[in-house]
Amino acid sequence: MKGRRILFIVAFTLSMILISSSPTWAQRGSSGTGGFHFEQPTHRLEIIPMYGYAWTVSQSATYNVYSGDFDLKNSDFWGIAVDVSAKPGVQARLLYRRQDTEMTWKRAGITENLGDIGVEYWHVGAVGGMRNGNVMPYTSLTLGGTRYIHDTGDTWKFSIILSLGAKVYLNERIGLMVGGQMPFTFTDAFLGIGTGGMSLGGTGIVQLDLVAGLIIAI
Helix, strand or coil: CHHHHHHHHHHHHHHHHHHHHHHHHHHHHHHCCCCCEEECCCCEEEEEEEEEEEEEEEEEECCCCEEEEEEECEEEEEEEEEEEEEEEEEEEEEEEEEEEEEEEEEEEEEEEEEEEEEEEEEEEEEEEECCCCEEEEEEEEEEEEEEEECCCCEEEEEEEEEEEEEEEECCCCCCEEEEEEEEEEEECCCCCCCCCCECCCCCEEEEEEEEEEEEEEH
């Protein structure tokens, strides 16, 4: 139910963005400055606090000699990005985001709660997009570390995040961002959770999310 509320909020926000941006878009197009093009922003950087909802793909795993599925409960997350203008159409991105959720272990029809866990992403990368009026669809790739924080200790793993979305500039200083992201954390088939650790099938943990943010241009 909570995930549905988040989806509704994101969909409503996206609708309002498109409605509010269409007059400016049309006006610029009629003046001959429309059409997608690379543009150097007049501001130096953007600070983007964000909020979203993440789904995690369960992983086959072995835990305390038993086979089953390891999962992180779907939940909301928050974060902040700093996008620094580098050249027309390209921004450098610094990203931090955190999700507080629960670990679950499923085997033979039994679901066991393994406790609370925090999932942090500390990333650097780039954002690229072509602007049309006050709308800029973008793609982004960042990489860095994923920190799993649980009562048995912290575990760091390498990760990447692929993003697709749009930025809408309401004026020179304020805008909105909506998008979807796919974080992928490389686990080397092992995650240090519990007394004996957990051996995961495959090479990593995949998440999918929807996110919205407020752009503060400086």
